[in-house]
Amino acid sequence: MTGPHEQRVDGLAVRGLAVGHGERAVLRDIAFDAPKGTVTALVGPSGAGKSTLLRCLNRLLLPQAGRVLLDGADTAELEPCRLRRRVGLVGQIPVMLPGSVRDNLAYGLDPAPGGDALTTALGAAGLDAAFLDRPAAELSGGERARVALARALTRTPELLLLDEPTAALDAAAAHHIGATLTALAHDGLGIVVATHDLPFAAGVADRVVALRDGGAVVGEPQELLA
Amino acid sequence: MSQPLTQVLASAAFALAAAWLAYRQRLGLSRSLLTAALRAALQLAVVGALIALVFKVPVLAIAFVAIMVATASLTAGSRMRALPGSRKIAIGAIALPALSAVGLLLLVGAFSATPRATIPTAGILIGGAMLATTLTGRRLVDDLTGATDEIEARLALGDRARDALAPMTRRAIAGAMVPLVDQTRSAGLVTLPGTFVGLVLGGASPETAARVQLTVLLTLLLVQLLSALLTAELVTRAATLPGERVLRL
Numbered sequence: 001m002t003g004p005h006e007q008r009v010d011g012l013a014v015r016g017l018a019v020g021h022g023e024r025a026v027l028r029d030i031a032f033d034a035p036k037g038t039v040t041a042l043v044g045p046s047g048a049g050k051s052t053l054l055r056c057l058n059r060l061l062l063p064q065a066g067r068v069l070l071d072g073a074d075t076a077e078l079e080p081c082r083l084r085r086r087v088g089l090v091g092q093i094p095v096m097l098p099g100s101v102r103d104n105l106a107y108g109l110d111p112a113p114g115g116d117a118l119t120t121a122l123g124a125a126g127l128d129a130a131f132l133d134r135p136a137a138e139l140s141g142g143e144r145a146r147v148a149l150a151r152a153l154t155r156t157p158e159l160l161l162l163d164e165p166t167a168a169l170d171a172a173a174a175h176h177i178g179a180t181l182t183a184l185a186h187d188g189l190g191i192v193v194a195t196h197d198l199p200f201a202a203g204v205a206d207r208v209v210a211l212r213d214g215g216a217v218v219g220e221p222q223e224l225l226a
Numbered sequence: 227m228s229q230p231l232t233q234v235l236a237s238a239a240f241a242l243a244a245a246w247l248a249y250r251q252r253l254g255l256s257r258s259l260l261t262a263a264l265r266a267a268l269q270l271a272v273v274g275a276l277i278a279l280v281f282k283v284p285v286l287a288i289a290f291v292a293i294m295v296a297t298a299s300l301t302a303g304s305r306m307r308a309l310p311g312s313r314k315i316a317i318g319a320i321a322l323p324a325l326s327a328v329g330l331l332l333l334v335g336a337f338s339a340t341p342r343a344t345i346p347t348a349g350i351l352i353g354g355a356m357l358a359t360t361l362t363g364r365r366l367v368d369d370l371t372g373a374t375d376e377i378e379a380r381l382a383l384g385d386r387a388r389d390a391l392a393p394m395t396r397r398a399i400a401g402a403m404v405p406l407v408d409q410t411r412s413a414g415l416v417t418l419p420g421t422f423v424g425l426v427l428g429g430a431s432p433e434t435a436a437r438v439q440l441t442v443l444l445t446l447l448l449v450q451l452l453s454a455l456l457t458a459e460l461v462t463r464a465a466t467l468p469g470e471r472v473l474r475l
Contacts, residue, residue, distance in 0.1 A: 091382065107383055108385055
């Protein structure tokens with residue numbers, strides 16, 4: 001539930017979030033909105049807590065204080081598995097599960113999605129249908145990153161969290177992922193992307209959350225990434 | 227020279243030769259070889275004396291089996307120390323299958339309910355249960371330490387914690403059964419298993435030795451599988467955190 005004077009955000013709203021290991025707070029008093037249909041970039045030096053913050057948004061990690069709201073509802077009160085399908089996460093290391101690309105895309109989905117749904121997800125991630133029957137273990141790093149993205153998309157999420165999606169990619173591939181994210185946001189998906197790649201962030205972000213010394217500064221890309 | 231003395235001297239000579247060879251090859255092993263040999267000598271001397279006592283006072287057999295379970299649980303528990311409650315996991319996974327099997331074998335009269343029959347049988351089954359528990363637990367602790375990316379990828383795709391761990395528990399259980407399956411398959415061909423050798427040396431007929439050995443080996447198949455399954459289940463419970471999350475070690 002949102003407060004009486006607070007507007008309900010269609011998407012994710014982070015309020016007063018604090019995360020720590022034991023006594024030490026890694027992040028404190030973090031607040032920002034990540035509405036559907038926009039790209040929010042989480043920037044900051046390595047170790048600033050970007051991955052930690054992302055993992056709080058789908059409750060792989062529980063915050064010490066504060067709330068994360070999804071469409072105005074406290075995510076602490078949602079069923080965790082259902083939440084994680086609505087708020088997908090593509091980790092920094094694209095883990096390929098055993099089997100083909102098709103097996104990866106359909107993983108855990110019952111009933112199994114049709115071929116069209118898989119091809120659409122694969123296409124959105126920039127791979128053609130010929131990849132469906134390739135063994136996932138044989139893919140290159142860049143291809144794995146795309147399959148991981150497509151695999152998150154087959155769950156038809158409302159928001160997508162990405163952790164350093166360009167880390168393993170060359171400039172051209174990074175540009176392509178950027179264009180993909182922009183297109184997905186245009187279609188209504190909410191995207192939160194953690195990156196240390198400032199030019200990439202400037203290219204894709206509608207808003208920027210800069211993590212510094214455990215706190216967050218929220219602003220427009222042109223003011224924070226200049 | 228008497229045969230007992232010759233046995234002691236011959237075995238000591240072999241241990242010393244191994245230590246000397248390790249020293250010459252600069253393997254840094256000679257010290258641990260010697261201390262292991264000394265420990266074995268001491269432990270077996272004490273155990274020999276204790277068992278002699280148990281044969282005279284049969285009720286002590288219960289205490290003896292309890293000590294075997296406790297030692298096995300401490301050993302297996304220490305192999306997965308990183309996990310909260312590892313000792314309790316080990317006790318459950320070892321004692322339940324091993325002691326149930328001993329009880330069942332005695333109940334149906336496969337062995338006579340004497341310390342002479344019960345203690346070695348219990349020892350072998352507890353040892354097998356310890357091996358299965360250690361191998362399963364160790365593998366799972368390694369996965370909880372090193373495969374966190376895979377586990378979190380599965381959780382992030384909407385798996386329950388139990389489902390995210392299932393592929394790893396299946397691998398761990400299958401891996402833990404490999405030594406026993408190999409041992410059972412090659413019994414009598416590659417090695418003569420311990421029970422068989424012991425019985426023959428003790429004067430039993432090869433036929434009796436083979437029959438008892440088979441009973442033990444086939445019982446172990448179920449005991450070790452149950453130990454591995456129980457370990458996997460208890461580790462899964464210990465590693466599952468509220469909110470469908472998995473403990474990171």
